[in-house]
Amino acid sequence: MHKEHTLTKNQQIIFDIIDKSPEPLKAYSILFNVQKKGIKAPLQVYRALDKLVEIGKIHKIESRNAFIACQNSSCQVAKATAFSICEMCEKVTEISSTGLSKYLTNFKDKEGMKYSKYNLEFFGLCKKCRT
Amino acid sequence: MHKEHTLTKNQQIIFDIIDKSPEPLKAYSILFNVQKKGIKAPLQVYRALDKLVEIGKIHKIESRNAFIACQNSSCQVAKATAFSICEMCEKVTEISSTGLSKYLTNFKDKEGMKYSKYNLEFFGLCKKCRT
DNA sequence: CTTATAAATGTTATATTATTACATAGTGTT
């Protein structure tokens, strides 16, 4: 079993903001939002973000430089992530498909190499934006 | 059939540097390398990069903010990309697996949504770094 | 409980990555 991570003060503050947000948040937008709570410097935000990513509480959307809370309840480690991104409204959703994650986790390249981690980002138009 | 894109002067200079490099290049490292050729400003580099990505001659490795020449001969459009990245030596290789690209191109999420584009990055240790 | 160690914090400065805004020049039509 995994050890439950108890978040520190800064980590908790920053996680809460990301978790409550309906959309991915950028580091400096987070910073702006927590300045009233005493977090004044970028580094304080980035350190919390790094830790939260490391323990799998949040994920980074690489193509957007933004962070989203993990949707898969109790995802402890960030080693197999997949997202859909609407190119119109920028809505991002974490994909949890057993088939997909099995396929990718077991994927071997031409030389038989298996990978320990992956990140996949799908792009298209969401339901709303297609209508 | 696709129209062959004739690269402009700046685009050609920047593509050549990326194409010759054994590793992904970052925008400012490219800038540094082309200053002798008269390209002086970041924007000149970014504009060429944008265009080259758009026409599929190069790809951006999102997790590294770096650019690599397309390995799939005559890949004209950047809409289905997959890479392996060594977390030790940072070697990046474009994966060309028909199985993988078929699987992902046809992937539908829970709501039946199909996507027009994807980018996948695998992480692990390359052959050399595992020994 | 105290000492040692690791993890987290606070703060300043700076590095790296990317875009806005505006002026100019080339290219290809009609």
Place this chain on the structure above:
DNA sequence: AACACTATGTAATAATATAACATTTATAAG
């Protein structure tokens, strides 16, 4: 020539991220 379109040049600045160092807090070992 007149038009639209794409690319270029240049300066300034915005947005994203890390280095370096001092201090504090949490955790574990004796």
